[in-house]
Amino acid sequence: MAEELFIQGNEACAKGALKAGCRFFAGYPITPSTEVAESLARELPKVGGAFVQMEDEIASAGAIIGGSWGGSKSMTATSGPGFSLMQENIGYAFISETPIVIVNVQRGSPSTGQPTMTSQSDMMQARWGSHGDYEPIVLSPSSVQELFDFTIRAFNLAEEFRTPVFIMTDEVIGHMREKIIIDDDKIEIVPRKRPEDKENYLPFKNVENGTNPMPSFGDGFNVHVTGLTHDERGYPDTNNPKTHTDFIERLCNKIINNKGKICSVKSKYCDDADIIVISYGSPVRSVGTAVEQAREEGLKAGYIKIDTPWPFPDKEVKELTKNTKSVLVAEMNLGQMFYEIDRVVDVECSLIGKIGGELHKPSEILSKIEELGGK
Amino acid sequence: MIYIDEDYCKGCHICLYMCYKNVYAISKEANKKGVQLPYVNFEDRCTKCGVCEIVCPDQAITVDIDPNWWIENNEYENFNPNMTMQ
Amino acid sequence: MSKPNRFIPYLREDRLPHIFCLGCGNGSIMNAFLAGMEKAEMDFENIAMVSGIGCSSRIPGYVKCDSLHSTHGRALSFATGLKVSNPDLDVVVFTGDGDCASIGGNHLIHAARRNINLTVICINNNIYGMTGGQISPTSPKGSFGTTAPYGTEDNPFNLAELVATAGATYSARWTTSHIENVVTSIKTALKNPGFSFVEVVSQCPTYYGRKNKLRTPTAMAVTLKVNSVLKSKAQNMSPKALEGKIVVGEFANKSKAEFTDNIEKLVQAKSGGKKVINSAFEAEL
Numbered sequence: 001m002a003e004e005l006f007i008q009g010n011e012a013c014a015k016g017a018l019k020a021g022c023r024f025f026a027g028y029p030i031t032p033s034t035e036v037a038e039s040l041a042r043e044l045p046k047v048g049g050a051f052v053q054m055e056d057e058i059a060s061a062g063a064i065i066g067g068s069w070g071g072s073k074s075m076t077a078t079s080g081p082g083f084s085l086m087q088e089n090i091g092y093a094f095i096s097e098t099p100i101v102i103v104n105v106q107r108g109s110p111s112t113g114q115p116t117m118t119s120q121s122d123m124m125q126a127r128w129g130s131h132g133d134y135e136p137i138v139l140s141p142s143s144v145q146e147l148f149d150f151t152i153r154a155f156n157l158a159e160e161f162r163t164p165v166f167i168m169t170d171e172v173i174g175h176m177r178e179k180i181i182i183d184d185d186k187i188e189i190v191p192r193k194r195p196e197d198k199e200n201y202l203p204f205k206n207v208e209n210g211t212n213p214m215p216s217f218g219d220g221f222n223v224h225v226t227g228l229t230h231d232e233r234g235y236p237d238t239n240n241p242k243t244h245t246d247f248i249e250r251l252c253n254k255i256i257n258n259k260g261k262i263c264s265v266k267s268k269y270c271d272d273a274d275i276i277v278i279s280y281g282s283p284v285r286s287v288g289t290a291v292e293q294a295r296e297e298g299l300k301a302g303y304i305k306i307d308t309p310w311p312f313p314d315k316e317v318k319e320l321t322k323n324t325k326s327v328l329v330a331e332m333n334l335g336q337m338f339y340e341i342d343r344v345v346d347v348e349c350s351l352i353g354k355i356g357g358e359l360h361k362p363s364e365i366l367s368k369i370e371e372l373g374g375k
Numbered sequence: 376m377i378y379i380d381e382d383y384c385k386g387c388h389i390c391l392y393m394c395y396k397n398v399y400a401i402s403k404e405a406n407k408k409g410v411q412l413p414y415v416n417f418e419d420r421c422t423k424c425g426v427c428e429i430v431c432p433d434q435a436i437t438v439d440i441d442p443n444w445w446i447e448n449n450e451y452e453n454f455n456p457n458m459t460m461q
Numbered sequence: 462m463s464k465p466n467r468f469i470p471y472l473r474e475d476r477l478p479h480i481f482c483l484g485c486g487n488g489s490i491m492n493a494f495l496a497g498m499e500k501a502e503m504d505f506e507n508i509a510m511v512s513g514i515g516c517s518s519r520i521p522g523y524v525k526c527d528s529l530h531s532t533h534g535r536a537l538s539f540a541t542g543l544k545v546s547n548p549d550l551d552v553v554v555f556t557g558d559g560d561c562a563s564i565g566g567n568h569l570i571h572a573a574r575r576n577i578n579l580t581v582i583c584i585n586n587n588i589y590g591m592t593g594g595q596i597s598p599t600s601p602k603g604s605f606g607t608t609a610p611y612g613t614e615d616n617p618f619n620l621a622e623l624v625a626t627a628g629a630t631y632s633a634r635w636t637t638s639h640i641e642n643v644v645t646s647i648k649t650a651l652k653n654p655g656f657s658f659v660e661v662v663s664q665c666p667t668y669y670g671r672k673n674k675l676r677t678p679t680a681m682a683v684t685l686k687v688n689s690v691l692k693s694k695a696q697n698m699s700p701k702a703l704e705g706k707i708v709v710g711e712f713a714n715k716s717k718a719e720f721t722d723n724i725e726k727l728v729q730a731k732s733g734g735k736k737v738i739n740s741a742f743e744a745e746l
Contacts, residue, residue, distance in 0.1 A: 023740045024546050045727045047746070048737035050545045054538065055571040062535040062568075063542030066511070069529060070546025071739035092532050099741075159741070192741040216739055217509045217527040217543060218550050224473075224522055226530035227514075235476060236522065236530075378464065383477070387484030387666075387678040393640065428467065429496050430640045432488025433478060437466045 002183040009144045009174045010077075013103055013167070014039035016151030017075050019187055022101070023049035024072035026063035028056055028082060031115040032171040033105035036077035057082035061089035064100045069225060071216030073155055073192075077103035080122050081112060083129070090164055091130030092227045094251060097204065097214070099158035099192070101151070103167045105174040108357045117357025118171035120281055120332040126166050127310050133248055135255035137165045137262055138310040142284035144178035150307070156190040157262060161254055162211050168309065170332065172282040172359060195221065205232040206246060210254025255311055263313035266305040269295065270320045273302030275373050278317070278341055279330040280306040283360050287330050290365035299373045309337055314344045321345045326372050328352060330360055376439040377415045377427075383435035386410035390427040390436060396420040399427070468495050471505060473525050480519060484678025486637040486663030490584055491520045493640055493661075494553070497647030509550045511540040513565060515557035516591050516665075517584035534564030537572040540579050547738050548721040551580070551651070558585040558599040562618050566598075573627035576655045577720035582647065583620060583658065586665035594668030601705060605672040621660045625713035630655030632713040636662040638686035639709060646711070655719050662689075662707050
């Protein structure tokens with residue numbers, strides 16, 4: 001049975017989390033993400049879950065990792081400054097292969113920046129924020145419905161690959177009210193897989209697809225979880241170059257080798273387009289309008305919407321842009337994903353970056369398309 | 376009986392200091408690891424209090440305690456709730 | 462050897478002997494914890510250990526139970542999440558003075574304020590051992606470290622008092638030279654339904670001892686013993702007489718509403734059922 005609601009993005013995120021089976025939320029108030037925490041503080045006790053307001057974002061990230069090993073799907077929500085504080089524990093979640101979901105409702109930055117204004121300036125932080133080599137999964141929604149859907153997908157991906165997943169949304173989507181449809185029949189939930197063999201279980205084994213089943217604490221598997229480089233039993237083995245190489249390569253490869261399952265892009269008019277506009281998150285909305293207007297003017301424009309900025313869908317983007325003459329990237333920063341796209345596409349790539357807290361106007365993108373399209 | 380595990384002992388001699396009855400002494404010669412092992416010098420003094428066992432940082436000391444060690448020759452009148460030898 | 466050591470069955474034997482230096486107090490306190498656990502008649506299968514970074518935080522890696530060796534200073538936040546997620550577990554946190562008083566100070570006072578049912582064993586060796594002997598927030602005034610070559614002038618933290626003031630229901634301080642008291646306090650702490658904190662002042666002969674003219678483990682143990690004053694006796698002593706002394710005893714032992722109990726009550730009031738546990742494994746909720 002489908003349910004229709006007219007709700008705010010952050011509330012939709014909380015609803016998605018509850019549908020996906022999230023039963024533990026630890027967070028710290030920060031504009032513009034606070035409504036996620038507020039909704040879950042209200043709703044989690046009603047479904048047998050727990051909400052804890054922690055003392056800071058470092059503790060929030062720590063608590064959800066602990067919560068996840070305690071056997072609950074766990075999530076936190078934050079914005080730029082809080083995301084910066086969480087970075088160390090995000091690295092811990094990667095090396096300890098802990099499924100968690102972190103929602104970052106981006107705001108104008110660096111530092112405290114513009115708390116109530118929108119931005120996409122944390123995209124590279126999501127990729128490289130914590131120290132070390134790792135492969136994050138990042139989802140970027142561009143409507144309230146997508147924020148709901150992507151939250152569920154984030155939990156599913158986290159459980160499937162035993163890895164942290166980030167939802168990099170922004171203030172516009174977080175605070176916008178839109179109609180969403182919740183169709184329980186179409187929602188698919190991936191539960192955590194518990195290992196079977198207690199005697200021979202190795203929590204960090206070098207298995208073929210890279211992901212081992214994961215018990216929770218108290219199940220009797222006596223796992224040792226550490227942030228040190230560890231062998232397949234979980235015991236620290238920090239001085240052996242081979243252990244570290246094999247281990248970190250496995251962690252990265254379990255994402256890289258499954259790009260086909262993770263990556264998703266949407267596109268329109270790309271087959272015959274001379275200029276393709278690439279965007280993700282809320283600028284997609286302006287880009288869509290601008291491209292339609294350009295088509296009305298007779299310009300051969302098309303657009304690509306990236307759902308998963310990381311791991312970057314290079315195969316898909318390369319394929320879609322192979323016949324075009326130029327590529328325009330629209331994002332709300334001074335160029336972050338632009339460089340990744342520039343690396344992947346073969347044609348000339350230009351950027352329309354906008355900071356200051358306002359969305360691109362379709363007219364701005366349209367005039368850039370006209371300029372590049374030779375009109 | 377008190378057992379000292381040569382493989383685990385690192386020779387810190389905390390047991391010597393912590394033992395209330397000065398049961399232990401240090402051997403004059405080092406073993407092949409270079410550790411001057413403690414040895415049980417006065418076993419008769421031992422009250423089997425178990426302090427050395429807990430305080431040994433390297434899990435090298437085992438005090439073999441018979442759970443009914445205070446009952447000698449099945450003479451139950453000697454039962455001592457304070458768990459001391461006297 | 463006819464009888465194995467009484468603590469070996471609880472340990473990951475394939476990892477022994479452990480990495481602690483000669484005469485380090487960490488091994489003694491690990492034994493004291495296991496002895497206290499036996500005395501408290503705890504179910505070893507149900508114990509989960511959490512630690513941060515540091516020498517003392519390596520202890521959970523040697524104990525054969527579920528253990529989470531987390532990031533520096535954040536052990537208590539990981540433990541909070543673990544305990545709230547599954548309140549049936551007995552969560553024990555091993556931490557050091559740098560870990561819980563310096564980088565994790567905020568988490569320490571907030572966990573105490575919440576009165577969450579954790580047992581925290583803080584091994585206070587007055588120095589950063591893992592990184593090579595820098596002074597810590599508990600280093601006594603005038604003591605030397607690699608970052609205090611002329612002696613530190615900073616005032617040290619009194620952790621057991623701090624935690625008691627922050628709202629913990631059980632708080633005690635002992636030294637490794639009071640090992641029976643440590644065992645008894647750990648037993649009480651494990652049984653106490655609330656935030657329990659046991660600070661054990663411990664010896665670090667390798668760094669603290671070498672920098673402060675106490676080179677042998679026994680010299681350090683003697684110093685700990687002669688410098689400690691019972692709390693009841695310390696109450697009648699002047700601040701001047703107490704300089705450089707370690708006040709030992711219990712600083713809090715009371716009862717108060719517990720954090721996970723409050724969550725359980727809230728869940729029961731709002732959902733009519735119990736708090737769900739291990740829900741991540743369920744396909745439908």
